[in-house]
Amino acid sequence: MEITAQQPAAPLSLPTPPPDKLLDEGPAIAELDKVDSGMDIDFQSDSLHTPVSGPTQVGSGGPPVNGQAKGGGFGNGDGEPTRKEEGRSEGGEEVNMTDVDQRPPSVEDFDLMTTLGTGTFARVWLVRPRGSPPTENAPLFALKQLKKVDIIRLKQCEHVLNERSILEVCRPHPFITHYLCSWQDRASLYILLEYSPGGEIFGYLRRARRFDFQTTQFYAAEITMILVFLHNHGIVYRDLKPENILLDARGHVKLVDFGFAKVVGDRETYTLCGTPEYLSPEVIQSKGHGKAVDWWALGVLIYEMSCGFPPFYDNSPFAIYEKIVAGRISFPSILPEETKDIVRRLCTKDLSARLGNMCGGGHQVMAHPFFDSVHWQELENQVHPGPIVPSLRHPGDTRYFDQYDPPPTTARDEYTDEMFEKYDASFHGF
Amino acid sequence: MSLPEAYLDEVNALNREILKSKPTDVLQFCANFFNRRLEAQRVEFLLSASNNSGFSSSNTFGAMPSSSAYGGGESLFPGSVVNLGGPPLDGNRESPFSGTIREEDEDVGQSPTTPSFRPAVLGGPSISNPSLAAPPLSPGQSLFSPRSRFAFGNDQPPHPGSSHLSPSIHLSPNSASLDFPSNYNMGRRTSVSAESLVPSSSNEEWNPPVYPKTPEQLGRLKTAVSGNFLFMHLDDDQSGQVLSALMEKPIPGKGTRVITQGDVGDFFYVVEKGSFDVYVNSAGSMLPGLDGMGKKVNSIGPGGSFGELALMYNAPRAATIISTTSQNILWALDRVTFRRILMENTFKRRRMYEAFLEEVSILSSLVPYERAKIADALEPFTFHPGDVIIQQGDPGDNFYIIESGEAEVVKHGAHEPVNRLTKGDYFGELALLNDAPRAASVRAVTRVKVATLGKDGFQRLLGPVAEIMRRNDPRLAEGVDPLSNVGSPGPSGGFDGGKDVVEEAAGRGRAVEV
Numbered sequence: 001m002e003i004t005a006q007q008p009a010a011p012l013s014l015p016t017p018p019p020d021k022l023l024d025e026g027p028a029i030a031e032l033d034k035v036d037s038g039m040d041i042d043f044q045s046d047s048l049h050t051p052v053s054g055p056t057q058v059g060s061g062g063p064p065v066n067g068q069a070k071g072g073g074f075g076n077g078d079g080e081p082t083r084k085e086e087g088r089s090e091g092g093e094e095v096n097m098t099d100v101d102q103r104p105p106s107v108e109d110f111d112l113m114t115t116l117g118t119g120t121f122a123r124v125w126l127v128r129p130r131g132s133p134p135t136e137n138a139p140l141f142a143l144k145q146l147k148k149v150d151i152i153r154l155k156q157c158e159h160v161l162n163e164r165s166i167l168e169v170c171r172p173h174p175f176i177t178h179y180l181c182s183w184q185d186r187a188s189l190y191i192l193l194e195y196s197p198g199g200e201i202f203g204y205l206r207r208a209r210r211f212d213f214q215t216t217q218f219y220a221a222e223i224t225m226i227l228v229f230l231h232n233h234g235i236v237y238r239d240l241k242p243e244n245i246l247l248d249a250r251g252h253v254k255l256v257d258f259g260f261a262k263v264v265g266d267r268e269t270y271t272l273c274g275t276p277e278y279l280s281p282e283v284i285q286s287k288g289h290g291k292a293v294d295w296w297a298l299g300v301l302i303y304e305m306s307c308g309f310p311p312f313y314d315n316s317p318f319a320i321y322e323k324i325v326a327g328r329i330s331f332p333s334i335l336p337e338e339t340k341d342i343v344r345r346l347c348t349k350d351l352s353a354r355l356g357n358m359c360g361g362g363h364q365v366m367a368h369p370f371f372d373s374v375h376w377q378e379l380e381n382q383v384h385p386g387p388i389v390p391s392l393r394h395p396g397d398t399r400y401f402d403q404y405d406p407p408p409t410t411a412r413d414e415y416t417d418e419m420f421e422k423y424d425a426s427f428h429g430f
Numbered sequence: 431m432s433l434p435e436a437y438l439d440e441v442n443a444l445n446r447e448i449l450k451s452k453p454t455d456v457l458q459f460c461a462n463f464f465n466r467r468l469e470a471q472r473v474e475f476l477l478s479a480s481n482n483s484g485f486s487s488s489n490t491f492g493a494m495p496s497s498s499a500y501g502g503g504e505s506l507f508p509g510s511v512v513n514l515g516g517p518p519l520d521g522n523r524e525s526p527f528s529g530t531i532r533e534e535d536e537d538v539g540q541s542p543t544t545p546s547f548r549p550a551v552l553g554g555p556s557i558s559n560p561s562l563a564a565p566p567l568s569p570g571q572s573l574f575s576p577r578s579r580f581a582f583g584n585d586q587p588p589h590p591g592s593s594h595l596s597p598s599i600h601l602s603p604n605s606a607s608l609d610f611p612s613n614y615n616m617g618r619r620t621s622v623s624a625e626s627l628v629p630s631s632s633n634e635e636w637n638p639p640v641y642p643k644t645p646e647q648l649g650r651l652k653t654a655v656s657g658n659f660l661f662m663h664l665d666d667d668q669s670g671q672v673l674s675a676l677m678e679k680p681i682p683g684k685g686t687r688v689i690t691q692g693d694v695g696d697f698f699y700v701v702e703k704g705s706f707d708v709y710v711n712s713a714g715s716m717l718p719g720l721d722g723m724g725k726k727v728n729s730i731g732p733g734g735s736f737g738e739l740a741l742m743y744n745a746p747r748a749a750t751i752i753s754t755t756s757q758n759i760l761w762a763l764d765r766v767t768f769r770r771i772l773m774e775n776t777f778k779r780r781r782m783y784e785a786f787l788e789e790v791s792i793l794s795s796l797v798p799y800e801r802a803k804i805a806d807a808l809e810p811f812t813f814h815p816g817d818v819i820i821q822q823g824d825p826g827d828n829f830y831i832i833e834s835g836e837a838e839v840v841k842h843g844a845h846e847p848v849n850r851l852t853k854g855d856y857f858g859e860l861a862l863l864n865d866a867p868r869a870a871s872v873r874a875v876t877r878v879k880v881a882t883l884g885k886d887g888f889q890r891l892l893g894p895v896a897e898i899m900r901r902n903d904p905r906l907a908e909g910v911d912p913l914s915n916v917g918s919p920g921p922s923g924g925f926d927g928g929k930d931v932v933e934e935a936a937g938r939g940r941a942v943e944v
Binding site: 119120154155156158159202206209239241243257259260266267268270271272273274275276277284285286287288290308309313314315316317318321322325326330350351352353357358359402 | 619629
């Protein structure tokens with residue numbers, strides 16, 4: 001649920017934002033008709049910038065996952081774009097705009113407006129369907145572009161395929177960036193996602209230096225709900241950090257970047273991945289790891305939000321790992337006792353004592369005194385806005401995102417015919 | 431008696447600074463360091479004092495905001511935090527999260543000099559919006575170095591209603607005593623990842639490479655890696671395989687570059703013979719030209735090692751290493767081999783534990799997921815011949831499975847051992863069930879490797895064992911003595927783990943399916 005002019009206001013006890021703060025000042029519905037009908041996007045999804053479906057469905061787990069892939073024919077061998085299509089039913093009605101036009105989506109269908117983020121082999125663009133009017137209320141999306149040549153060079157093929165399929169599983173969760181569709185062309189893979197205009201929690205945290213107890217608690221609570229959901233689906237996330245947590249227009253979290261997420265079930269997995277400050281001892285020491293690594297990372301996150309810096313840091317990564325393995329955490333004395341306690345219980349090397357990994361799972365985390373004042377049901381239903389509500393002048397306002405250099409125009413690493421022959425089959429199924 | 435933590439933190443920070451700067455005048459350097467620390471803390475203190483007075487007078491800030499600030503439906507200051515501070519006291523509040531701040535338009539109370547932590551400060555790309563940009567800092571300067579902290583106090587005393595971008599709004603009022611590390615890099619962090627590794631299946635056994643070494647060479651290598659945490663927790667098998675996999679790499683000639691700063695790294699090296707200099711260019715990678723290698727920071731001789739981060743994932747090399755003698759020998763180990771050895775061993779051991787656990791009668795009702803969980807938490811231990819593993823009459827806490835070696839069960843009054851235990855046998859599992867003292871002793875005959883878990887750990891993971899047993903044994907719920915149907919009543923009586931059950935377990939343990 002997002003704040004739009006069409007939607008009922010948030011509960012009365014809340015300060016009502018002055019009208020000029022509202023995101024959408026004019027009726028957005030009218031804009032839909034002008035949108036290029038060739039777009040193969042599920043406009044009925046409750047993503048932020050498609051405020052077209054009237055009352056959007058939110059909360060209590062959202063609609064069931066029935067957006068199963070309907071076998072978009074791929075693998076025709078001559079490099080033609082392939083795709084996955086998603087149908088999605090809301091209120092029992094099957095929404096399938098793909099019947100309108102069988103043309104697979106292509107990057108040509110979008111205006112790439114600006115870069116929202118970059119990674120080692122990915123770039124995330126803010127995009128607008130091409131042909132949609134350049135008004136402030138045009139639907140906006142985040143388009144993640146992954147270069148095949150870099151994926152192969154960095155041997156990340158498996159992670160990329162995981163990312164797409166897991167995002168699909170996570171579609172109903174309100175605190176996970178909604179996946180819309182994916183396709184590939186000769187050189188790149190594309191994942192179309194909803195756009196979360198609030199930017200990374202990371203930015204707010206560094207500007208504020210540290211969050212007060214309630215702000216920390218709020219984000220930690222929403223993240224906990226995400227972890228419980230993911231773990232129930234047998235998914236380990238493996239890259240929790242403020243950089244991967246975005247805010248939507250009402251200040252609720254949206255977890256992004258599922259590049260390291262993996263379906264592990266109850267088994268252990270062995271590939272080292274994550275972010276140095278957030279790695280757990282069992283990952284560093286190659287002992288095999290499972291869902292418990294996310295609970296460790298939650299402890300690091302709570303510490304970092306409360307203190308402004310993570311519990312284990314150093315100038316060199318190797319020195320960070322030494323500290324993590326040694327496991328000594330020093331707390332600023334001013335931290336509330338509940339904060340210290342939950343961090344200690346989450347960041348414990350002993351897997352039989354780590355909160356979240358014990359009997360009761362994530363519900364034990366939720367029951368910790370740190371979360372005493374949290375009303376979990378209200379949180380899930382997003383009854384209240386978050387503690388920080390981004391102030392957006394228009395939906396396409398990207399002020400909360402860093403500025404990035406445009407991609408280099410010289411194609412230095414080409415995806416050659418040779419590579420295509422050798423590797424392209426590994427992207428089938430994307 | 432241990433030193434206070436705060437003191438250790440200070441001294442450690444100083445140590446790091448010293449290592450970084452290598453000052454010639456050490457005393458002056460230390461004095462300056464502590465003066466800077468003092469100054470920084472004082473500024474924080476003053477800043478916090480001004481925050482407190484300012485906020486409390488405005489009635490929307492402070493530790494205990496008045497309830498009207500919540501209930502009125504409107505915040506006095508659209509840009510302010512209404513519910514800073516302690517736990518909610520007002521029972522009328524519907525949600526702890528009802529207090530809301532809006533990120534403010536930057537033209538409100540925002541000065542171009544406001545410290546902000548947009549990436550421009552962090553050495554990233556520039557920012558077009560000048561009001562979001564911070565005053566320029568020199569590259570590499572820490573945001574929270576004493577100097578930039580000092581700037582908060584001088585440039586912009588925060589005031590109520592000022593922009594969220596001012597540094598103090600989300601601070602709890604007295605949080606100034608939380609001290610910021612002066613050397614923490616506040617930039618965005620990139621993820622790291624190693625190659626995907628999947629354990630080999632049972633029918634295609636993977637064998638690590640073996641490069642023969644003399645016992646002396648092995649001894650030297652062992653010492654060389656003993657202080658490295660990546661090697662410290664390895665068991666004997668893993669450690670033996672890892673040491674065998676180190677490959678000899680002669681480096682002929684003086685001035686040969688072994689690794690280059692900024693390059694990708696796949697190998698870890700131990701110096702067998704010769705010596706090497708370490709250079710670091712502050713630009714982060716070696717540059718062309720005479721001084722391209724940067725400053726010499728260290729040299730490494732026999733027994734030394736370098737490139738250890740490459741054992742974890744492919745990260746750019748942090749230094750350039752160059753030989754300084756004409757005859758050099760290195761031992762090299764690549765990441766994939768290292769990680770694969772660890773993984774294959776761990777994987778096999780896990781499956782073995784799970785198979786052993788399947789045979790433990792009081793745990794027979796565990797579902798695979800639960801066995802995996804216990805296998806995950808089992809801790810390995812090694813006992814030497816003659817060591818007593820458990821002592822008759824002692825309170826029982828832990829449960830043990832024998833991974834390798836041979837142990838004997840002895841009882842007071844019996845001259846001969848009453849039982850012998852080998853791979854796959856388990857003992858002490860009744861400790862999971864009750865607090866009865868050990869009914870016998872178990873002593874290592876050979877070198878014995880066990881995996882063990884305590885009652886507390888077990889219960890934390892799965893809940894009370896009695897509950898678990900009750901799942902498929904209704905008699906237990908009716909008050910029948912659980913011990914009466916535990917294990918087979920061997921010579922050790924209620925001691926558990928009858929030999930015949932155990933033989934089978936050991937057999938199963940060897941035939942682990944993947």
